Amino acid sequence: MAKEKLYGGIEAGGTKFVCSVASGPGQVVEEIRFPTTTPEETLRKTIQFFQSYVDSGQVRTIGAGCFGPLDIDPNSATYGFITATPKPHWSNTNVRGMLQDVLRVDIAIDTDVNAAAIGEAMWGASRGIDPSLYVTIGTGIGGGYLVNGRPLFGLQNLEMGHLRIPHSRELDPFEGCCPFHGDCFEGLAAGPAIEKRLGTKGATVPESDPFWDIEAEYIASALMNYILTLSPRKIILGGGVMQREFLFPKVRNRVRKLLNGYVSSSAILQDIGDYIVPPGLGNQSGSLGAIAMAMQLEESNNDPRL
């Protein structure tokens, strides 16, 4: 019997790597998780995991959704590199090149949020919907935006976690903790900002705490700005902070109040519960998104028109 065709996926996070071999959701053949240490050790483990699948010819393409700052400009000399980062050992690491040189398969690489957006568009909450936006609110805040099926890329990749939004110091005297911008969206609303402000992790703050209204206000301000500039047909909110499900109705209500009828789409006026949603793939948007990227790469390799 011919061996099933499989794809490799790498969810390359700053804390841990998740490597998998699969043909789709619910069809994960093997998966491994290990902490992110030095580039040499981490990428050696990654290569070891995939080696037999590559040798047997079952895996010919691997997708990687990678923590950043990542150079994803195909025309750049450092395409596929992690560039200047405060994370020890990882500055100027050629992630794509190191994997490709040893495994000798085609590697599709993109940011972690773009990979998650691709996964959701292939199998999750934004299937068949374009343009779509995936935003993660966790240790950091970032977004991946797909238009015409592809991640938007311009001067560089998007950095929408660092938006400037209103911050009332009367309601919330916390000065923000983004090392670059102080009280930008990430500096006010990401996990570390919650912990620094309240002295405890967001996961342990009770639902009744009035802080959550402030958090919802920041998220809603940013979503309003995304809606006005990117006009997505669906917004998916993932990441650790959004595991607190009671935030969804709070955020939806605030978005509608802030827009105040200005965007007259029924998606917002009537069906906002179906417009701002949790990931359809749960916490697997990133790892399955990496598999989806590998599938797309193989498809474009096989398309004679491309």
Added chain:
Amino acid sequence: MAKEKLYGGIEAGGTKFVCSVASGPGQVVEEIRFPTTTPEETLRKTIQFFQSYVDSGQVRTIGAGCFGPLDIDPNSATYGFITATPKPHWSNTNVRGMLQDVLRVDIAIDTDVNAAAIGEAMWGASRGIDPSLYVTIGTGIGGGYLVNGRPLFGLQNLEMGHLRIPHSRELDPFEGCCPFHGDCFEGLAAGPAIEKRLGTKGATVPESDPFWDIEAEYIASALMNYILTLSPRKIILGGGVMQREFLFPKVRNRVRKLLNGYVSSSAILQDIGDYIVPPGLGNQSGSLGAIAMAMQLEESNNDPRL
């Protein structure tokens, strides 16, 4: 001698209409300007202007950049309509249909800012640059964003003038004058906000007035958000407020300070004077953009692949 091939353009503003027949910049054969009154009268004048060019076969396509709210969803039953507007007589006006029914030519219609963005991309400051952003700061604030050569369109057209941005009531006690959002970007920084705050039109406020630093801060906050979400390769700032040229260096400096090195592109770190620029077509971005839209429409009509 065969007659030269010409294109029709309509800059359909809320205050005045500019209709022209041209084959490109510097090649405007005839132009007419008249005030925007009722739809019947205004569109009758528009039709009269074009009639002979259409009858002679010289003009076969007309582009229209139109004030809004405008329905530009080709799949909508009200495509090409001005929808609900406080402007007397214009609510639910089928601009595209009325022109097409009488003139019997193909009409390309889009928002005024998208038309200006298209004009600048064809002949102006963003020629050959993609993605690009055109922002007008005048009576209102709006933006047109082109990606892969086309205006971004999602749930609806973009409304990026209404961004939520930081507003320090200590520095600027003015509460904002947007009827929908109070102190959104437009409510704080458009022409009427300046006039209401200072009791005089922006055009007469001296360059030395400290207010201009506040104005530049609002514009820079919005541009920072556009850069982080849309990553344009060029930003063009038009409209009446930006006629005050001294605002450009102020805005550029603030954008660079606010980003604080986070976007490491040389376009911002070194060449920001070439990144945030006035329109290459002066005050003709909109009217020439409408001509460009007509040319693009004829090209796609003639393309057997489309």
